[in-house]
Amino acid sequence: MENSTEARAVGVVGAGIVGVALAFLLSRRGFVVTLIDRDAPGRTGPSFGNAGHIAGSEIFPISNPGILGTAIRMLAAPNAPLKIDPFYAPRLAPWLYRFYLSGRQKAYKRATEALTLLSAKALPSTKALLAEAGLGNMVRHAPALYLYESRHSLENAIPNWRAKLERGHSYTVIADRRDLAELEPSLSREFAGAILSDDWGAVTDPYDVVTDLFQAAIGSGVEYRRANVEAIHPAEHTITVKGEGKAFNFDKVVIACGAHTPLLARQIGDHLPIEAEGGYNYTYPASGLELNHPLILADRGIAATSLLRGLRVGGWAVFAGLNSEPKQAYFDRIEKIAIRTFPGLRTHGGQPWSGLRPSTPDSVPIISRSARAKGIFYSAGHGHCGLSLAAASAEIMLELLRGNQQAGQPFAIDRFERPG
Numbered sequence: 001m002e003n004s005t006e007a008r009a010v011g012v013v014g015a016g017i018v019g020v021a022l023a024f025l026l027s028r029r030g031f032v033v034t035l036i037d038r039d040a041p042g043r044t045g046p047s048f049g050n051a052g053h054i055a056g057s058e059i060f061p062i063s064n065p066g067i068l069g070t071a072i073r074m075l076a077a078p079n080a081p082l083k084i085d086p087f088y089a090p091r092l093a094p095w096l097y098r099f100y101l102s103g104r105q106k107a108y109k110r111a112t113e114a115l116t117l118l119s120a121k122a123l124p125s126t127k128a129l130l131a132e133a134g135l136g137n138m139v140r141h142a143p144a145l146y147l148y149e150s151r152h153s154l155e156n157a158i159p160n161w162r163a164k165l166e167r168g169h170s171y172t173v174i175a176d177r178r179d180l181a182e183l184e185p186s187l188s189r190e191f192a193g194a195i196l197s198d199d200w201g202a203v204t205d206p207y208d209v210v211t212d213l214f215q216a217a218i219g220s221g222v223e224y225r226r227a228n229v230e231a232i233h234p235a236e237h238t239i240t241v242k243g244e245g246k247a248f249n250f251d252k253v254v255i256a257c258g259a260h261t262p263l264l265a266r267q268i269g270d271h272l273p274i275e276a277e278g279g280y281n282y283t284y285p286a287s288g289l290e291l292n293h294p295l296i297l298a299d300r301g302i303a304a305t306s307l308l309r310g311l312r313v314g315g316w317a318v319f320a321g322l323n324s325e326p327k328q329a330y331f332d333r334i335e336k337i338a339i340r341t342f343p344g345l346r347t348h349g350g351q352p353w354s355g356l357r358p359s360t361p362d363s364v365p366i367i368s369r370s371a372r373a374k375g376i377f378y379s380a381g382h383g384h385c386g387l388s389l390a391a392a393s394a395e396i397m398l399e400l401l402r403g404n405q406q407a408g409q410p411f412a413i414d415r416f417e418r419p420g
Protein backbone atom coordinates (compact mmCIF):
# COMPACT_ATOMS: atom_id res chain seq x y z
CA MET A 1 0.00 0.00 0.00
CA GLU A 2 1.21 3.50 -0.85
CA ASN A 3 1.77 6.02 1.92
CA SER A 4 -0.23 9.20 1.53
CA THR A 5 -0.25 12.38 3.51
CA GLU A 6 -3.78 12.93 2.27
CA ALA A 7 -5.66 10.30 4.27
CA ARG A 8 -9.00 12.03 4.01
CA ALA A 9 -12.39 10.55 4.77
CA VAL A 10 -14.20 9.66 1.56
CA GLY A 11 -17.71 8.27 1.36
CA VAL A 12 -18.54 6.22 -1.74
CA VAL A 13 -22.29 5.84 -2.26
CA GLY A 14 -23.15 2.81 -4.41
CA ALA A 15 -21.51 -0.60 -4.29
CA GLY A 16 -21.87 -1.77 -7.86
CA ILE A 17 -18.67 -2.54 -9.76
CA VAL A 18 -17.87 1.18 -10.17
CA GLY A 19 -18.19 2.00 -6.44
CA VAL A 20 -16.47 -1.16 -5.22
CA ALA A 21 -13.49 -0.77 -7.60
CA LEU A 22 -13.14 2.85 -6.48
CA ALA A 23 -13.43 2.07 -2.77
CA PHE A 24 -10.73 -0.59 -3.07
CA LEU A 25 -8.33 1.64 -5.01
CA LEU A 26 -8.81 4.64 -2.70
CA SER A 27 -8.19 2.59 0.43
CA ARG A 28 -5.02 1.16 -1.11
CA ARG A 29 -3.83 4.72 -1.85
CA GLY A 30 -4.25 5.93 1.70
CA PHE A 31 -7.79 7.31 1.86
CA VAL A 32 -10.13 6.41 4.70
CA VAL A 33 -13.11 4.98 2.83
CA THR A 34 -16.70 4.16 3.76
CA LEU A 35 -18.81 2.38 1.16
CA ILE A 36 -22.58 2.78 1.45
CA ASP A 37 -25.27 0.80 -0.36
CA ARG A 38 -28.89 0.02 0.34
CA ASP A 39 -28.33 -3.53 -0.83
CA ALA A 40 -25.66 -6.21 -0.79
CA PRO A 41 -22.71 -5.13 -2.99
CA GLY A 42 -23.26 -5.88 -6.67
CA ARG A 43 -26.58 -7.62 -6.03
CA THR A 44 -29.25 -5.38 -7.55
CA GLY A 45 -27.81 -3.38 -10.45
CA PRO A 46 -26.41 -4.44 -13.82
CA SER A 47 -23.10 -5.23 -12.08
CA PHE A 48 -24.77 -8.51 -11.11
CA GLY A 49 -25.70 -10.06 -14.43
CA ASN A 50 -23.74 -8.38 -17.21
CA ALA A 51 -21.94 -10.30 -19.95
CA GLY A 52 -18.54 -10.23 -18.22
CA HIS A 53 -16.72 -8.67 -21.17
CA ILE A 54 -13.81 -6.28 -20.89
CA ALA A 55 -14.43 -4.41 -24.10
CA GLY A 56 -11.08 -2.85 -24.94
CA SER A 57 -11.93 -1.77 -28.48
CA GLU A 58 -15.33 -0.11 -27.87
CA ILE A 59 -14.20 3.41 -28.70
CA PHE A 60 -17.15 4.70 -30.73
CA PRO A 61 -20.17 6.26 -29.05
CA ILE A 62 -23.54 4.69 -29.90
CA SER A 63 -24.91 7.95 -31.31
CA ASN A 64 -23.20 8.79 -34.59
CA PRO A 65 -23.79 11.00 -37.65
CA GLY A 66 -26.18 8.44 -39.19
CA ILE A 67 -28.05 7.60 -36.00
CA LEU A 68 -31.44 9.05 -36.89
CA GLY A 69 -32.01 6.70 -39.84
CA THR A 70 -30.63 3.70 -37.95
CA ALA A 71 -32.83 4.37 -34.91
CA ILE A 72 -36.00 4.80 -36.98
CA ARG A 73 -35.33 1.53 -38.85
CA MET A 74 -34.67 -0.28 -35.57
CA LEU A 75 -37.78 1.01 -33.83
CA ALA A 76 -39.88 -0.27 -36.72
CA ALA A 77 -38.46 -3.83 -36.56
CA PRO A 78 -39.74 -6.12 -33.76
CA ASN A 79 -36.50 -8.14 -33.59
CA ALA A 80 -34.16 -5.13 -33.61
CA PRO A 81 -32.29 -4.45 -30.36
CA LEU A 82 -33.65 -0.94 -29.69
CA LYS A 83 -37.01 -0.51 -27.90
CA ILE A 84 -38.68 2.58 -26.47
CA ASP A 85 -41.78 2.27 -24.32
CA PRO A 86 -44.28 4.66 -25.97
CA PHE A 87 -45.64 5.71 -22.55
CA TYR A 88 -42.14 6.67 -21.44
CA ALA A 89 -41.19 8.42 -24.69
CA PRO A 90 -42.29 11.94 -23.62
CA ARG A 91 -40.06 11.78 -20.51
CA LEU A 92 -37.20 10.37 -22.57
CA ALA A 93 -37.45 13.11 -25.19
CA PRO A 94 -34.85 15.54 -23.70
CA TRP A 95 -32.32 12.72 -23.36
CA LEU A 96 -33.07 11.51 -26.89
CA TYR A 97 -32.49 14.99 -28.20
CA ARG A 98 -29.08 15.13 -26.47
CA PHE A 99 -28.40 11.65 -27.85
CA TYR A 100 -29.11 12.93 -31.33
CA LEU A 101 -26.87 16.00 -30.78
CA SER A 102 -24.08 13.74 -29.51
CA GLY A 103 -24.01 12.11 -32.94
CA ARG A 104 -23.13 15.33 -34.75
CA GLN A 105 -19.57 15.44 -36.10
CA LYS A 106 -17.92 17.63 -33.48
CA ALA A 107 -19.53 16.00 -30.45
CA TYR A 108 -19.02 12.52 -31.94
CA LYS A 109 -15.32 13.21 -32.41
CA ARG A 110 -14.99 14.52 -28.85
CA ALA A 111 -16.75 11.47 -27.40
CA THR A 112 -14.61 9.13 -29.51
CA GLU A 113 -11.46 10.78 -28.16
CA ALA A 114 -12.68 10.39 -24.57
CA LEU A 115 -13.65 6.74 -25.08
CA THR A 116 -10.36 6.02 -26.87
CA LEU A 117 -8.47 7.30 -23.81
CA LEU A 118 -10.53 5.25 -21.40
CA SER A 119 -10.88 2.03 -23.40
CA ALA A 120 -7.11 1.80 -23.88
CA LYS A 121 -6.97 1.26 -20.12
CA ALA A 122 -9.90 -1.18 -19.90
CA LEU A 123 -7.98 -4.44 -19.83
CA PRO A 124 -4.65 -3.26 -18.31
CA SER A 125 -6.35 -1.34 -15.48
CA THR A 126 -8.79 -4.18 -14.71
CA LYS A 127 -5.91 -6.65 -14.63
CA ALA A 128 -3.80 -4.37 -12.41
CA LEU A 129 -6.64 -3.69 -9.96
CA LEU A 130 -7.66 -7.33 -9.64
CA ALA A 131 -4.02 -8.41 -9.29
CA GLU A 132 -3.54 -5.87 -6.49
CA ALA A 133 -6.58 -7.40 -4.78
CA GLY A 134 -5.10 -10.89 -5.17
CA LEU A 135 -7.80 -11.72 -7.75
CA GLY A 136 -5.69 -11.78 -10.90
CA ASN A 137 -7.15 -15.16 -11.90
CA MET A 138 -10.63 -13.63 -12.35
CA VAL A 139 -9.76 -11.81 -15.58
CA ARG A 140 -8.12 -13.06 -18.75
CA HIS A 141 -7.14 -11.70 -22.14
CA ALA A 142 -9.84 -12.97 -24.52
CA PRO A 143 -10.05 -11.63 -28.11
CA ALA A 144 -13.69 -11.08 -29.10
CA LEU A 145 -15.50 -12.27 -32.22
CA TYR A 146 -17.92 -9.76 -33.75
CA LEU A 147 -20.32 -11.78 -35.90
CA TYR A 148 -22.05 -10.50 -39.05
CA GLU A 149 -25.04 -12.17 -40.68
CA SER A 150 -24.38 -11.01 -44.24
CA ARG A 151 -21.41 -10.01 -46.38
CA HIS A 152 -23.01 -6.63 -46.71
CA SER A 153 -23.07 -5.99 -42.94
CA LEU A 154 -19.47 -7.24 -42.59
CA GLU A 155 -18.33 -4.90 -45.38
CA ASN A 156 -20.29 -2.01 -43.86
CA ALA A 157 -18.45 -2.51 -40.58
CA ILE A 158 -14.94 -2.49 -42.07
CA PRO A 159 -14.45 1.33 -42.15
CA ASN A 160 -15.13 1.45 -38.40
CA TRP A 161 -12.59 -1.29 -37.79
CA ARG A 162 -10.04 0.56 -39.93
CA ALA A 163 -10.66 3.66 -37.82
CA LYS A 164 -10.10 1.54 -34.70
CA LEU A 165 -6.85 0.24 -36.17
CA GLU A 166 -5.67 3.84 -36.66
CA ARG A 167 -6.22 4.25 -32.91
CA GLY A 168 -4.14 1.19 -32.11
CA HIS A 169 -6.76 -1.59 -31.99
CA SER A 170 -5.76 -4.48 -34.21
CA TYR A 171 -8.27 -6.84 -35.81
CA THR A 172 -8.48 -9.78 -38.18
CA VAL A 173 -11.22 -10.34 -40.77
CA ILE A 174 -12.66 -13.86 -40.84
CA ALA A 175 -14.39 -13.98 -44.22
CA ASP A 176 -14.57 -17.77 -44.65
CA ARG A 177 -17.38 -19.64 -42.90
CA ARG A 178 -15.11 -22.68 -42.41
CA ASP A 179 -12.53 -20.59 -40.54
CA LEU A 180 -15.30 -19.22 -38.36
CA ALA A 181 -16.59 -22.75 -37.64
CA GLU A 182 -13.08 -23.76 -36.59
CA LEU A 183 -12.76 -20.79 -34.24
CA GLU A 184 -16.20 -21.27 -32.68
CA PRO A 185 -17.60 -24.75 -33.46
CA SER A 186 -20.87 -24.41 -31.51
CA LEU A 187 -21.99 -21.43 -33.58
CA SER A 188 -24.76 -21.72 -36.19
CA ARG A 189 -23.58 -21.56 -39.80
CA GLU A 190 -25.80 -18.54 -40.52
CA PHE A 191 -23.00 -16.02 -39.98
CA ALA A 192 -21.31 -14.77 -43.14
CA GLY A 193 -18.18 -13.54 -41.46
CA ALA A 194 -16.60 -12.08 -38.37
CA ILE A 195 -14.01 -9.69 -37.01
CA LEU A 196 -11.61 -10.88 -34.34
CA SER A 197 -10.80 -7.95 -32.06
CA ASP A 198 -7.66 -8.45 -30.05
CA ASP A 199 -7.91 -6.01 -27.13
CA TRP A 200 -10.66 -7.72 -25.19
CA GLY A 201 -10.83 -9.64 -21.98
CA ALA A 202 -13.41 -11.55 -19.97
CA VAL A 203 -13.98 -12.19 -16.29
CA THR A 204 -14.90 -15.49 -14.70
CA ASP A 205 -18.21 -14.03 -13.48
CA PRO A 206 -19.13 -10.35 -13.03
CA TYR A 207 -20.97 -10.81 -9.73
CA ASP A 208 -18.08 -12.81 -8.24
CA VAL A 209 -15.76 -9.98 -9.28
CA VAL A 210 -17.81 -7.44 -7.30
CA THR A 211 -18.17 -9.61 -4.19
CA ASP A 212 -14.52 -10.73 -4.12
CA LEU A 213 -13.27 -7.20 -4.76
CA PHE A 214 -15.59 -5.98 -2.02
CA GLN A 215 -14.04 -8.50 0.39
CA ALA A 216 -10.58 -7.31 -0.67
CA ALA A 217 -11.69 -3.72 -0.01
CA ILE A 218 -12.90 -4.65 3.47
CA GLY A 219 -9.54 -6.39 4.00
CA SER A 220 -7.73 -3.19 3.11
CA GLY A 221 -9.74 -1.11 5.58
CA VAL A 222 -12.93 -0.01 3.78
CA GLU A 223 -15.94 0.26 6.10
CA TYR A 224 -19.30 -0.86 4.72
CA ARG A 225 -22.60 0.68 5.80
CA ARG A 226 -25.98 -0.49 4.58
CA ALA A 227 -28.40 2.39 4.08
CA ASN A 228 -30.69 3.80 1.44
CA VAL A 229 -29.15 7.25 0.98
CA GLU A 230 -31.94 9.81 0.89
CA ALA A 231 -30.05 13.09 1.15
CA ILE A 232 -26.56 14.53 0.84
CA HIS A 233 -25.85 17.85 2.57
CA PRO A 234 -22.70 19.69 1.55
CA ALA A 235 -21.37 22.23 4.07
CA GLU A 236 -18.14 24.24 4.21
CA HIS A 237 -15.92 21.54 5.71
CA THR A 238 -18.05 18.41 5.94
CA ILE A 239 -20.47 16.55 3.74
CA THR A 240 -23.25 14.69 5.51
CA VAL A 241 -24.82 11.65 3.92
CA LYS A 242 -28.20 10.73 5.38
CA GLY A 243 -30.43 7.70 5.04
CA GLU A 244 -32.75 5.54 7.11
CA GLY A 245 -32.19 7.67 10.19
CA LYS A 246 -28.39 7.37 9.95
CA ALA A 247 -25.94 10.17 9.19
CA PHE A 248 -22.31 9.89 8.07
CA ASN A 249 -19.80 12.74 7.77
CA PHE A 250 -17.05 12.88 5.18
CA ASP A 251 -14.53 15.27 3.69
CA LYS A 252 -15.49 14.13 0.19
CA VAL A 253 -18.27 12.03 -1.27
CA VAL A 254 -18.39 10.14 -4.55
CA ILE A 255 -21.83 9.16 -5.84
CA ALA A 256 -21.63 5.96 -7.89
CA CYS A 257 -25.27 4.81 -7.92
CA GLY A 258 -25.47 3.73 -11.56
CA ALA A 259 -28.81 4.64 -13.17
CA HIS A 260 -30.03 6.06 -9.82
CA THR A 261 -27.28 8.69 -9.64
CA PRO A 262 -29.34 11.55 -11.14
CA LEU A 263 -31.88 11.28 -8.27
CA LEU A 264 -29.24 12.21 -5.67
CA ALA A 265 -27.50 14.66 -8.03
CA ARG A 266 -30.73 16.59 -8.52
CA GLN A 267 -30.87 17.43 -4.80
CA ILE A 268 -27.40 18.92 -5.07
CA GLY A 269 -28.45 20.97 -8.10
CA ASP A 270 -26.57 18.95 -10.74
CA HIS A 271 -28.41 17.70 -13.80
CA LEU A 272 -26.92 14.41 -14.96
CA PRO A 273 -28.36 13.17 -18.27
CA ILE A 274 -28.26 9.49 -17.37
CA GLU A 275 -31.09 7.22 -18.51
CA ALA A 276 -31.87 3.67 -17.47
CA GLU A 277 -31.24 1.42 -20.48
CA GLY A 278 -32.59 -2.06 -19.93
CA GLY A 279 -30.76 -5.17 -21.01
CA TYR A 280 -32.06 -8.75 -20.99
CA ASN A 281 -30.26 -12.07 -20.88
CA TYR A 282 -30.46 -15.76 -20.15
CA THR A 283 -27.82 -17.77 -18.34
CA TYR A 284 -27.78 -21.47 -19.15
CA PRO A 285 -25.97 -23.40 -16.40
CA ALA A 286 -26.04 -26.70 -18.33
CA SER A 287 -25.74 -25.33 -21.87
CA GLY A 288 -23.63 -28.24 -23.06
CA LEU A 289 -21.26 -25.93 -24.88
CA GLU A 290 -18.25 -23.78 -24.15
CA LEU A 291 -17.36 -20.70 -26.19
CA ASN A 292 -13.75 -19.94 -27.08
CA HIS A 293 -14.32 -16.17 -27.33
CA PRO A 294 -16.57 -13.42 -26.06
CA LEU A 295 -19.11 -13.09 -28.91
CA ILE A 296 -20.94 -10.03 -30.21
CA LEU A 297 -23.84 -10.57 -32.60
CA ALA A 298 -23.26 -7.22 -34.25
CA ASP A 299 -26.54 -7.14 -36.20
CA ARG A 300 -28.69 -8.01 -33.19
CA GLY A 301 -27.19 -6.11 -30.22
CA ILE A 302 -26.55 -9.40 -28.43
CA ALA A 303 -23.48 -10.67 -26.57
CA ALA A 304 -22.62 -14.20 -25.46
CA THR A 305 -20.00 -15.47 -23.03
CA SER A 306 -19.07 -18.65 -21.23
CA LEU A 307 -18.95 -17.77 -17.53
CA LEU A 308 -18.49 -19.90 -14.42
CA ARG A 309 -22.28 -19.81 -13.94
CA GLY A 310 -22.92 -21.00 -17.49
CA LEU A 311 -23.44 -19.63 -20.98
CA ARG A 312 -24.88 -16.11 -20.88
CA VAL A 313 -26.66 -14.74 -23.96
CA GLY A 314 -28.37 -11.37 -24.13
CA GLY A 315 -28.23 -7.62 -24.63
CA TRP A 316 -30.64 -5.12 -26.23
CA ALA A 317 -31.40 -1.52 -25.35
CA VAL A 318 -34.83 -0.97 -23.81
CA PHE A 319 -35.78 2.53 -22.66
CA ALA A 320 -38.74 2.38 -20.29
CA GLY A 321 -37.61 4.32 -17.22
CA LEU A 322 -36.04 3.47 -13.85
CA ASN A 323 -39.13 1.81 -12.41
CA SER A 324 -40.05 -0.33 -15.39
CA GLU A 325 -40.72 -4.05 -15.01
CA PRO A 326 -38.97 -6.55 -17.33
CA LYS A 327 -41.14 -7.90 -20.17
CA GLN A 328 -41.53 -11.63 -20.66
CA ALA A 329 -41.89 -11.15 -24.42
CA TYR A 330 -38.35 -9.76 -24.58
CA PHE A 331 -36.94 -12.71 -22.64
CA ASP A 332 -38.72 -15.04 -25.08
CA ARG A 333 -37.17 -13.30 -28.07
CA ILE A 334 -33.70 -13.39 -26.50
CA GLU A 335 -34.10 -17.13 -25.94
CA LYS A 336 -35.17 -17.66 -29.55
CA ILE A 337 -32.05 -15.84 -30.73
CA ALA A 338 -29.91 -17.95 -28.37
CA ILE A 339 -31.36 -21.21 -29.74
CA ARG A 340 -30.91 -20.09 -33.32
CA THR A 341 -27.33 -18.93 -32.70
CA PHE A 342 -26.25 -22.10 -30.88
CA PRO A 343 -28.10 -25.09 -32.39
CA GLY A 344 -26.71 -27.49 -29.74
CA LEU A 345 -27.76 -25.30 -26.80
CA ARG A 346 -29.46 -27.03 -23.87
CA THR A 347 -31.84 -24.50 -22.40
CA HIS A 348 -33.00 -26.51 -19.38
CA GLY A 349 -32.58 -24.49 -16.15
CA GLY A 350 -31.99 -21.25 -18.07
CA GLN A 351 -32.21 -18.19 -15.79
CA PRO A 352 -33.65 -14.95 -17.15
CA TRP A 353 -32.23 -11.68 -15.83
CA SER A 354 -32.64 -8.04 -16.67
CA GLY A 355 -30.69 -4.98 -15.51
CA LEU A 356 -30.60 -1.23 -16.08
CA ARG A 357 -27.48 0.25 -17.59
CA PRO A 358 -26.71 3.85 -16.61
CA SER A 359 -26.43 5.50 -20.04
CA THR A 360 -25.32 8.98 -21.05
CA PRO A 361 -26.31 10.47 -24.44
CA ASP A 362 -22.69 10.45 -25.70
CA SER A 363 -21.76 7.01 -24.25
CA VAL A 364 -19.00 8.66 -22.19
CA PRO A 365 -19.17 8.12 -18.42
CA ILE A 366 -19.37 11.05 -16.03
CA ILE A 367 -16.26 11.05 -13.86
CA SER A 368 -16.45 14.49 -12.47
CA ARG A 369 -16.70 16.81 -9.55
CA SER A 370 -20.09 18.39 -8.94
CA ALA A 371 -20.72 21.64 -10.79
CA ARG A 372 -22.56 22.95 -7.72
CA ALA A 373 -21.11 21.65 -4.47
CA LYS A 374 -17.51 21.47 -3.30
CA GLY A 375 -16.35 18.01 -2.22
CA ILE A 376 -19.01 16.05 -4.14
CA PHE A 377 -18.04 13.90 -7.11
CA TYR A 378 -19.76 11.51 -9.54
CA SER A 379 -18.64 8.30 -11.18
CA ALA A 380 -21.62 7.06 -13.16
CA GLY A 381 -23.09 6.69 -16.63
CA HIS A 382 -20.87 3.85 -17.81
CA GLY A 383 -23.61 2.46 -20.07
CA HIS A 384 -22.61 -0.71 -21.89
CA CYS A 385 -19.08 -0.76 -20.50
CA GLY A 386 -19.21 -0.32 -16.71
CA LEU A 387 -17.39 -3.53 -15.92
CA SER A 388 -14.76 -2.77 -18.56
CA LEU A 389 -14.18 0.80 -17.37
CA ALA A 390 -14.62 0.57 -13.59
CA ALA A 391 -10.91 0.22 -12.82
CA ALA A 392 -9.83 2.92 -15.30
CA SER A 393 -12.54 5.24 -13.93
CA ALA A 394 -11.31 4.61 -10.38
CA GLU A 395 -7.82 5.75 -11.44
CA ILE A 396 -9.25 9.00 -12.84
CA MET A 397 -11.38 9.61 -9.73
CA LEU A 398 -8.29 9.03 -7.56
CA GLU A 399 -6.59 11.88 -9.44
CA LEU A 400 -9.66 14.12 -9.07
CA LEU A 401 -9.76 13.50 -5.33
CA ARG A 402 -6.08 14.35 -5.13
CA GLY A 403 -6.95 17.70 -6.69
CA ASN A 404 -5.77 17.04 -10.26
CA GLN A 405 -8.80 18.37 -12.19
CA GLN A 406 -7.10 18.02 -15.58
CA ALA A 407 -7.30 14.23 -15.26
CA GLY A 408 -11.07 14.23 -15.57
CA GLN A 409 -11.51 16.90 -18.22
CA PRO A 410 -13.01 14.71 -21.04
CA PHE A 411 -15.43 13.13 -18.54
CA ALA A 412 -16.58 16.27 -16.70
CA ILE A 413 -20.30 17.05 -16.49
CA ASP A 414 -19.83 20.54 -17.89
CA ARG A 415 -19.48 18.97 -21.36
CA PHE A 416 -23.28 18.85 -21.50
CA GLU A 417 -23.35 22.62 -21.17
CA ARG A 418 -20.85 23.24 -23.97
CA PRO A 419 -22.18 23.87 -27.49
CA GLY A 420 -22.24 20.68 -29.63
Ligand SMILES: Cc1cc2nc3c(=O)[nH]c(=O)nc-3n(C[C@H](O)[C@H](O)[C@H](O)COP(=O)(O)OP(=O)(O)OC[C@H]3O[C@@H](n4cnc5c(N)ncnc54)[C@H](O)[C@@H]3O)c2cc1C
Binding pocket: 013, 014, 015, 016, 017, 018, 019, 036, 037, 038, 039, 040, 041, 042, 043, 044, 045, 046, 047, 048, 049, 050, 051, 052, 053, 054, 055, 227, 228, 229, 230, 256, 257, 258, 259, 260, 261, 264, 278, 279, 280, 281, 303, 314, 315, 354, 355, 356, 357, 358, 379, 380, 381, 382, 383, 384, 385, 386, 387, 388, 389
Ligand atom coordinates in the same frame (compact mmCIF):
# COMPACT_ATOMS: atom_id res chain seq x y z
C1 LIG B 1 -27.44 -7.08 -20.27
C2 LIG B 1 -26.23 -6.27 -19.89
C3 LIG B 1 -24.97 -6.70 -20.30
C4 LIG B 1 -23.84 -5.95 -19.98
N1 LIG B 1 -22.60 -6.43 -20.35
C5 LIG B 1 -21.49 -5.73 -20.02
C6 LIG B 1 -20.20 -6.25 -20.33
O1 LIG B 1 -20.06 -7.35 -20.82
N2 LIG B 1 -19.12 -5.48 -20.02
C7 LIG B 1 -19.24 -4.26 -19.44
O2 LIG B 1 -18.24 -3.60 -19.25
N3 LIG B 1 -20.45 -3.78 -19.08
C8 LIG B 1 -21.57 -4.48 -19.36
N4 LIG B 1 -22.81 -4.00 -19.00
C9 LIG B 1 -22.89 -2.69 -18.34
C10 LIG B 1 -22.49 -2.78 -16.87
O3 LIG B 1 -23.14 -3.88 -16.27
C11 LIG B 1 -22.85 -1.47 -16.15
O4 LIG B 1 -22.32 -0.37 -16.86
C12 LIG B 1 -22.27 -1.45 -14.74
O5 LIG B 1 -22.66 -2.61 -14.05
C13 LIG B 1 -22.71 -0.20 -13.98
O6 LIG B 1 -22.16 -0.31 -12.70
P1 LIG B 1 -22.44 0.76 -11.57
O7 LIG B 1 -21.63 0.37 -10.40
O8 LIG B 1 -22.27 2.13 -12.13
O9 LIG B 1 -24.01 0.64 -11.26
P2 LIG B 1 -24.87 -0.47 -10.51
O10 LIG B 1 -24.42 -1.83 -10.79
O11 LIG B 1 -26.29 -0.12 -10.82
O12 LIG B 1 -24.60 -0.17 -8.98
C14 LIG B 1 -25.15 0.96 -8.34
C15 LIG B 1 -25.34 0.65 -6.86
O13 LIG B 1 -25.85 1.83 -6.23
C16 LIG B 1 -26.78 1.44 -5.24
N5 LIG B 1 -27.68 2.56 -4.99
C17 LIG B 1 -28.45 3.23 -5.89
N6 LIG B 1 -29.11 4.23 -5.27
C18 LIG B 1 -28.75 4.19 -3.96
C19 LIG B 1 -29.10 4.98 -2.82
N7 LIG B 1 -29.96 6.02 -2.92
N8 LIG B 1 -28.55 4.66 -1.64
C20 LIG B 1 -27.69 3.62 -1.52
N9 LIG B 1 -27.32 2.84 -2.57
C21 LIG B 1 -27.84 3.13 -3.78
C22 LIG B 1 -27.49 0.22 -5.86
O14 LIG B 1 -28.07 -0.57 -4.84
C23 LIG B 1 -26.34 -0.47 -6.59
O15 LIG B 1 -25.72 -1.45 -5.78
C24 LIG B 1 -23.96 -4.74 -19.27
C25 LIG B 1 -25.22 -4.32 -18.83
C26 LIG B 1 -26.35 -5.08 -19.12
C27 LIG B 1 -27.68 -4.63 -18.62
